[in-house]
Amino acid sequence: GENVEQHPSTLSVQEGDSAVIKCTYSDSASNYFPWYKQELGKRPQLIIDIRSNVGEKKDQRIAVTLNKTAKHFSLHITETQPEDSAVYFCAASMTNAGKSTFGDGTTLTVKP
Amino acid sequence: GAGVSQSPSNKVTEKGKDVELRCDPISGHTALYWYRQSLGQGLEFLIYFQGNSAPDKSGLPSDRFSAERTGGSVSTLTIQRTQQEDSAVYLCASSPLLNSPLHFGNGTRLTVT
Numbered sequence: 001g002e003n004v005e006q007h008p009s010t011l012s013v014q015e016g017d018s019a020v021i022k023c024t025y026s027d028s029a030s031n032y033f034p035w036y037k038q039e040l041g042k043r044p045q046l047i048i049d050i051r052s053n054v055g056e057k058k059d060q061r062i063a064v065t066l067n068k069t070a071k072h073f074s075l076h077i078t079e080t081q082p083e084d085s086a087v088y089f090c091a092a093s094m095t096n097a098g099k100s101t102f103g104d105g106t107t108l109t110v111k112p
Numbered sequence: 113g114a115g116v117s118q119s120p121s122n123k124v125t126e127k128g129k130d131v132e133l134r135c136d137p138i139s140g141h142t143a144l145y146w147y148r149q150s151l152g153q154g155l156e157f158l159i160y161f162q163g164n165s166a167p168d169k170s171g172l173p174s175d176r177f178s179a180e181r182t183g184g185s186v187s188t189l190t191i192q193r194t195q196q197e198d199s200a201v202y203l204c205a206s207s208p209l210l211n212s213p214l215h216f217g218n219g220t221r222l223t224v225t
Contacts, residue, residue, distance in 0.1 A: 043216040098210035104154040
């Protein structure tokens, strides 16, 4: 089955700096890669996603890049703010298998 | 509109008792998922339902766990003879299609004493 590895497990940055979280996946058939943000005590919520037919997607301060050859994808957050502090999860899934396999999460702390 | 609703929000039970957790997905969403999240850990897949297809039960950790989805809508996750290691937050999610964003509920925090 699919295996998703996520790094780093914790990340601390100064407000205004950029943050990058990386994930690798094992199954080349995976073609959908969402990122979820989970604030303390709350539900995970989608922040951005990418499908395998594109290499990059951007939404304001957040971007995701995908390298299908290397089977890895990354989340980039620019101009970080304290409210970006949360746990971020990457996931991978494929058309014929509905379940999403999640990475173990990255705890991002943005210091004011 | 209404999101995914889960009940109860918290459940404390004694070891050996059975528990039922309920999930009400977003109306019209054909796919429904159960995940488990232990304290400070990631999201562990348990089971998913898609339309009238047979559910994917590959993530259920033991035969004490079962789930059903009635009428293509509400789902119930049942844990029999609960153990302390079952303590976790059980998250339900739904999506309009396979391979599309998951909409999570607030979860049920299960504590087995």
